[in-house]
Amino acid sequence: MSVRGSAPGSDHAPPSKLLWAAELPRAAWAVVSLLGARKMLDAAPKGDGRPVLLLPGLVNSDRSNFVMRRYLERLGYRAEGWGLGRNIGRRAVGNDGEKLLDRIRALHAETGVPVTLIGVSLGGIMARFAAHRLPDLVREVITVSSPFAGSPRATNVWRAFELLSGDKVDSERVTQQAAEVVRPLPVPSTAIWSRSDGLVNGMICHVDDDPQCCNVEIRASHMGVQLRPEVLRLIADILGGATGRG
Template structure:
């Protein structure tokens, strides 16, 4: 496992205790979040985590729209791994391509957990269609066994982590991206270790959150907004044509 281990049992057991605090903090800080840097109107697609759908990202979507971004969910129902995206990703890639065509510009992908892994793969597969990638608690830089959720992933997705196709998928996600990448991670995460949620080739932002309901945590939303503002000065990727 390349020296990576799953998060400690104490962190795992703390997850259900900490999770309800995130939306409480969000309610407290909602007004202040509206004072974050304004967006540039770019197209942003939000990719949910394992077993979650677009509703899990409602708070993030509402905030980013409030800041001036053009936001859409992925529109593929619950994230059940390869079951949701069409095997090798065809359904997801088609959704991103369609959004880019309608927006007339590449799409910035913000992916939570498994959604972040998928966002990185999409950035490799869709040159000229993805502008930047922001991952939130996404374990892209290590093997599935270095998480506490790999068994749930196998059950929900129907794919085994020792399948060569799954190993190749994980390897592709770990490769340096051809577009700007930001990784938001936490050392307190009880499901996926922070060490495999970032690498030397991306801009890393550390937060003090758990994993469950991470997308409701105000500090995470601030980090996402900061990542989008930081990438605003980056040149658009070359390639592709837009109507």
């Protein structure tokens, strides 16, 4: 694992077919690797009860973040799922993200403190969008393998996104929201990314010119990345301030 970054661009290609084909076995290994990681995970900084909202990736629901949620709860955070069903783009969060924004407003009103957003893949894009719209209600953003900094065509899932969301990646609405999402955030953020990702090009999962964003490179597949012990521990360290964030 290393902390580094690379400038985004619009000419990045999707990951190779070889990396794409390796996604399932690598995801399976992520699950297996949890078995011997309890001691390492429990050594992370303890939480302070702050609210943490977990946003799933494309097609996924809160079940995909169940392990992360339970882990963060065990550390002492108030970790919650987004409660909006499967993430199918605007069909889940509303045309302008109003359902997600209302969820954040409600959690903030209930707890009285800004909400930390952790988003996996498409969920990370939505987390950045929400932070721009509600900067006073969001404490920080952590994105995990989220392709927010480049063309959707630099992924192997853009056609699935179009089919499920009903949006065209080149539409004016999607293009405008993408331009908003990639702008430097008004809150601290961390972008966790992998150049060996088989579904999205890791080079569009981080930027160098965001003064409030720390880029952390890992070696991981896309599927199951949120289950990898080193990713869970990294997130815990970020929240606990062990990496200079949190």
